[in-house]
Amino acid sequence: MDLSFVIIQSLSGLASASSLFIIASGLTIVFGVTRIVNFAHGSLYMLGGYLGVTIVPLLLDVDRSLPMFLLGVLISALIVGAVGALMEILLLRRIYHVPELFQLLATFGVVLIVQDLVIKVWGAVEIPGPRAPSLRHGVFILDQRFPAYELFLIAAGLVVLAGLWLLMQKTRFGVLIRAATQDREMVAALGVNQAWLFTGTLFLGAFLAGLGGALQIPRVAINTQMDISIITEVFVVTVIGGMGSVPGAFIAALIIGQLQAFGILIFPKITLVLVFLLMAVVLVIKPWGLFGKPDASAGRAILPEGILSLKRFGTVDNLVAGVAIAVLLALPVFGDNYMIKVGIEVLVLALAAFSLHFLIGVGGIVSFGHAAYFGIGAYAAGLLVTRLGFAMEPALILAPLIAGAFAALFGYFIVRLSGIYLAMLTLAFAQIVYAVCFQWVDLTGGDNGVVGVWPSGWATSRQVYFYLVLAFTLSAIIALRHAIYTPFGYALRAARDSATRADAIGIDVRRIRWFAFTLSGAAAGLAGGLYSFSKGSIDPTMISIPMSVDFLVMVLLGGIQTVMGPLVGAAAFHSIKDFFMPLTDFWRMFLGASIILMVLVFPRGIAGAASLLTDRFKPNPKPLGLPA
């Protein structure tokens, strides 16, 4: 590596750092003020790109000049800013006080809606953008050619940094943003118009996302996958920098830009993995990122979001369970092939959702990347059978063990964190797994996956395989449910309710949570293994973020406070999806809107609503008397 090469490489690292910073600064400012991690920030970025490729060419037709190009970029960013403000008024305003999980899901609902809208308006094909006039040439640095536009991007990042600094230090709005980031309640108590501040903050955040997107148009063709790919990178930047810290986002973007620029030379395929590893290391050493501060609300006595009371099965419950099992046993005899197929899928998803709920509802560990363990189980089974010639039986035994091993590895880091940082880290690990499965084409078949994952001879008939799945999932669910009622389940719940108290009575909180994470990962892995044999194939959608979100929706739909809710949720969700998806081109929009609606109107889910109804007929319990 000679000097000029190193310089060029680090310059291109700076250029991507600059873009990352522009986008990440918006996310981190919004988080600082509203405490909401806006999943839709990537969608706003994508929207900026699409508006850019639409508006900029129109303006360039008028006058092919750099100012016109910049004007177009600015207009796009302003429109996105307005969209962000609208999003605050219509949605975020209503969810400031709901738990993080619900906030993440609701903003993910927006992601789904924007995806379908974008496809509807701009189509599913990539749109290449116009080059920027007067910045189309290359600049020679030590005899190496370097695109002028990349230099421009570096400057743009610095301009945004300077602009934000001026805004934060010299304007009333900026002072309020900083004040709210430190102590929201104090700002409210001082009589600041919160509604205006929050809407303004969202405008600023969305503007930055849109600016970041519109500035990309000469570099990349705008496409419909931009939102998810950028949001994970931006999450990493803000988490490493410390959520809410603009300087932190800047430093983190610089580090990641260089890591990517030079990492690609050493490990061309796994730069994403490097980035996530960096994040994991930073979080283990500094759990609130480089410049972040512990959340002031941590340690406050609030009622945990999850299972509150463990009811044992009554007569009615036993009856319902008995009928359900009888129906399942009879299904292969009376049902057609389609029903059996749906039945298998529901059972598999029910186990996956139940294992996730074991973490969320009992342990208070909100995993946003549970699909990782489902996917690892599926890939382990699929690859063992197709690549190593294993039979189905050992593959099905190994799948949960391998998924459990990965859950133990990732969980070791994850259980050290809590709240939003924990959710981000679970997401990050899931994305590592996704990236490896997607990029390691020789082993995993990449995007296409691997076909030919068939059950052993005796289990090839749908009916027999159904019974196999029923036996496996039912025993796993019963075992997990049993664990909730054992001392271990209680200790896990105790650690969730009050880690301080749990520690003071000798419960090793980390180890209990770690064990729970491993157990849950293994159960999800079993579900994944069973799923791969029922499909006959594996592919990366099984590990993707939407899959993780599906599991979360099932848990939520079933009711986060109930033990058996996830099973109801899985059945309801899969039936709805299976019925509606073929009927509409706008499944994602429908799903997104439903998620938002559920968070707004029905936060306790189907089973939660049912138990609310039965509670109506009992004498009123006393109100919560929690200490301050």
Add this chain to the structure above:
Amino acid sequence: MTLLKVAGLNKRFGGVIAAKGVTFELEAGDMLAIIGPNGAGKSTTFNMVGGQLRPDSGEVLLADKPVSGLAPRDVWRRGIGRTFQIAQTFVSMSVAENVQMALISWHGRILSFGARAQTLYRSEALDLLDLVGMRDDADRPVRELAYGDVKRVELAIALASAPKLLLMDEPTAGMAPKERSQLMDITATIARQRKIGVLFTEHDMDAVFAHADRILVLVRGEIIADGKPDEVRANARVKQVYLGDMGVAAAMRARRGRA
């Protein structure tokens, strides 16, 4: 044998000296109060005994065995139970389950996968609840209780490990006056009956002088007085700290007037 020996504890936070050569002893069955103005180092001393903070130097001996530098979990194993300034209980569980959880942990049964937690050590838990007068509420969710009752449940949790020493950080903070003396009475009775040493910090001087067998006065990390309530009450330096120079002057004037 002396139950607790604290010898020369030092702790600095940056430029602030939070504890400077803190040394005291506590006998089994005694109630020892640590008092002092805000920022005197009460909580620091307390947390060094409880394992939440590691001292820069010095030693904490429980029944002649060192416990300083151990994790809170291990300190608890050695026989130190504690309650917190803001009561820490398991809000999703019933009163009995809260105590059962502590008993399960004490008996090393957390990984007993054959057992159902709800029935494990229930009668022992009820006995402990009887001791603090909460037996009748055993099956109520702890989140429905009045705060004074939550504090009593917390006391029962702390007693589950049959501790030799009980640490209580501002046990009566946030309670109504009547609840305060109730809780302190219960604590004193249990301490005497079970030969448990009690170390507590407290802002409420009525509670301190009514219930403590001995009082330590901490000021800027140093112990300036250590003795029986009457001795501490009469101590001129303590008066100065609590009443200020004006207060001492007024007291002296009053004495002169009487003479």
